[in-house]
Amino acid sequence: LSERAGRLIGIAHSNSLRLVRLINDILDVEKLESGQINLELQPIDLREVAIRSLDNVRGYADGLGVRLELAEGPSAPVMGDADRLVQVVVNLLSNAAKFSPESGTVEVAVMPEARIVRLSVRDHGPGVPDAFRARIFTKFAQADGSDTRQRGGTGLGLAIAKEIAERHGGRLWFESAPGEGATFHLDLPMTVGDAAPQTTHGPRLLIVEDDPDAAEVLRIMLAQDGFDALVAGSAAAALDAVEGEGFAAILVDLQLPDADGIGLIRALRERPGTVDTPVVVVSADVARGRARGRSLEVIDWLEKPFDQERLRSAIAAVLERLGRQAPVILHVDDDPDILQVTAETLAGIAEITHATSLSQARKVLARARPDLVILDLGLPDGSGLELLPDLGEGAKGIPVVVYSAQDMDAALGERVEAVLVKSSASLADLARTVRRLTFTPRDR
Numbered sequence: 001l002s003e004r005a006g007r008l009i010g011i012a013h014s015n016s017l018r019l020v021r022l023i024n025d026i027l028d029v030e031k032l033e034s035g036q037i038n039l040e041l042q043p044i045d046l047r048e049v050a051i052r053s054l055d056n057v058r059g060y061a062d063g064l065g066v067r068l069e070l071a072e073g074p075s076a077p078v079m080g081d082a083d084r085l086v087q088v089v090v091n092l093l094s095n096a097a098k099f100s101p102e103s104g105t106v107e108v109a110v111m112p113e114a115r116i117v118r119l120s121v122r123d124h125g126p127g128v129p130d131a132f133r134a135r136i137f138t139k140f141a142q143a144d145g146s147d148t149r150q151r152g153g154t155g156l157g158l159a160i161a162k163e164i165a166e167r168h169g170g171r172l173w174f175e176s177a178p179g180e181g182a183t184f185h186l187d188l189p190m191t192v193g194d195a196a197p198q199t200t201h202g203p204r205l206l207i208v209e210d211d212p213d214a215a216e217v218l219r220i221m222l223a224q225d226g227f228d229a230l231v232a233g234s235a236a237a238a239l240d241a242v243e244g245e246g247f248a249a250i251l252v253d254l255q256l257p258d259a260d261g262i263g264l265i266r267a268l269r270e271r272p273g274t275v276d277t278p279v280v281v282v283s284a285d286v287a288r289g290r291a292r293g294r295s296l297e298v299i300d301w302l303e304k305p306f307d308q309e310r311l312r313s314a315i316a317a318v319l320e321r322l323g324r325q326a327p328v329i330l331h332v333d334d335d336p337d338i339l340q341v342t343a344e345t346l347a348g349i350a351e352i353t354h355a356t357s358l359s360q361a362r363k364v365l366a367r368a369r370p371d372l373v374i375l376d377l378g379l380p381d382g383s384g385l386e387l388l389p390d391l392g393e394g395a396k397g398i399p400v401v402v403y404s405a406q407d408m409d410a411a412l413g414e415r416v417e418a419v420l421v422k423s424s425a426s427l428a429d430l431a432r433t434v435r436r437l438t439f440t441p442r443d444r
Contacts, residue, residue: 039081039167039213043191046076046085046117047110053089054108061097061106068093071109076117078188079220084164085186088172091157092121092184099125099182112426116170117190122183128176136174137162161186169217189220190428203248203435205229208238208264209282210257214304218251218282221311225349226435235259239267242274249299249318250274254283262289265296278318326351327371329434332361332387333403334380338422342374342403345427349434357381365390370398372437374430375416377404388416399437403430 054068061068096106100123107122128136137158158172165172169189176182205222207229209215215231222229230247232238235256242250250268254261261283268274279296281289284304300314329346331354333339343352353370355361358381364370373391377384384404391398400416405423418433 039084041079041081041168041213041216044078044080044082044085046078046080046119046188047073049080049082049085049089050108050110050119052082053086053093056086056090057093057097060094064097064100065102065104066097066100067103067105068097069105069107071107073109073111076110076112076119077191078117078168079191079216080168080188085168085188088161088164088186089119089121091161092186095157096121096123096125096182096184099123101125112190116187119186119188120183122181124181127178127180128174128182129178133176137172167213167217169221189217190426191220203227204245206238206241206247206250207231208235208250208256208261209253210234210255211253214253218311222315223432225312225315226432227315233257235261235264235267238264242268242271242277246273247277249278249280249315251280251282254281254286254289262292262296265298269296280314280318327434328353328368329372329374330355330361330364330370331374332356332358332379332384333374333376334378335376338376341427342430345431346434349431358384358387361387362390372399372401372434374401374403374434377402401430401433401437 050070054070058068093106093108100106104124107120109118109120109122111118111120162172165186165188170187172184172186174182174184203226205227207215207218207222209218209231210233212231212233215233219229219231230241232241235258238250238252241247252261252265256264261281265279265281268277268279278299280300280302281298282302282304283289286301286303290298290301299317302310302314327350329350329352331339331342331352333342333354334356336356339354339356343354346352350372353364355364357379373387375384375387384402388400391400402416402419403422403425405421417437420430420433
């Protein structure tokens with residue numbers, strides 16, 4: 001081939017590849033929007049997803065003269081579809097490499113936090129223009145008309161990534177300052193250990209959802225906040241479930257295989273056992289359902305996809321509907337960082353007051369009686385165990401959770417309800433323990 005013919009063939013090959021990517025992206029968007037993509041949710045380590053994604057993108061980044069670096073960190077357990085999450089992270093890495101200067105570095109971090117695992121991808125490119133921020137996750141979005149020609153891409157990658165993240169019960173978001181690069185964050189619900197959260201002893205909820213992936217994501221989110229959930233895949237299964245036991249609340253999808261969700265809610269309202277049970281609608285068809293179900297006393301209407309904070313707000317409304325005030329918890333610890341992160345973890349679960357010493361704790365106890373005490377053992381003016389006599393004993397005693405870097409004498413175990421060692425117990429463990437010890441089921 002002549003040099004000119006080779007150059008033309010190269011251009012044709014490049015455009016053919018771009019057309020294939022565009023077609024695949026359009027198909028993915030269509031499948032996601034129509035609910036035709038079924039996620040294969042399994043216990044996975046998001047750090048392993050990051051490693052696989054880096055391997056996929058490294059050749060492309062090397063061609064641009066960009067280094068990819070993964071920060072050290074602990075394992076990051078989530079429930080997810082590994083292949084789909086790799087698709088999300090590969091998109092973030094490709095974008096970061098594409099917009100990085102030559103010899104630049106793309107930094108990747110995966111860190112478990114209070115209730116979530118966060119994967120972050122940071123570049124040192126031009127940043128996201130202010131005018132583009134509001135539409136960056138919309139379909140066919142490009143920062144300007146020259147982006148497609150200069151950097152390639154279909155403008156669909158971030159829209160697809162956001163949909164996949166939300167189908168996992170997570171979210172995709174970014175931080176950027178013009179001229180200082182951008183950091184994209186993928187937040188997913190963290191699981192406990194290497195598997196899905198185990199059954200808890202908190203409030204019992206019923207999830208009526210025929211999509212097993214969506215139901216599992218909901219169950220995981222709720223379990224992380226200390227709720228126990230039963231899944232019913234149809235209206236008939238839901239009605240059978242409420243015949244056999246009582247539930248603190250019922251979450252209902254409107255599109256069920258054997259009945260309309262509004263019809264199910266009406267049927268629940270006609271039964272003596274569920275006439276007053278709080279109902280939260282979780283559906284992709286909220287607008288139509290709200291118009292038809294105005295008289296059904298639904299606590300909240302959650303549009304799919306939704307984030308965990310929105311779900312947590314709806315459940316908080318359920319607890320308020322049950323006439324139960326948030327429990328008051330006294331947290332005794334001399335580490336201000338531990339106090340702050342624990343308060344953030346328990347936000348929406350309880351009202352937190354804190355003390356940094358034995359003397360300060362006794363002053364708090366003299367003013368008001370808390371519903372639960374979270375107790376560190378190593379305090380500046382003595383052992384936290386010295387506070388136990390101030391908390392009473394037996395049925396009239398205040399429940400105590402020891403949450404400390406130190407282990408405690410097994411002989412004292414009868415006086416405390418739970419012992420959590422900070423090095424081995426997560427904040428999610430603490431939240432579940434608080435839920436279990438402070439929830440009082442409604443009389444039925």
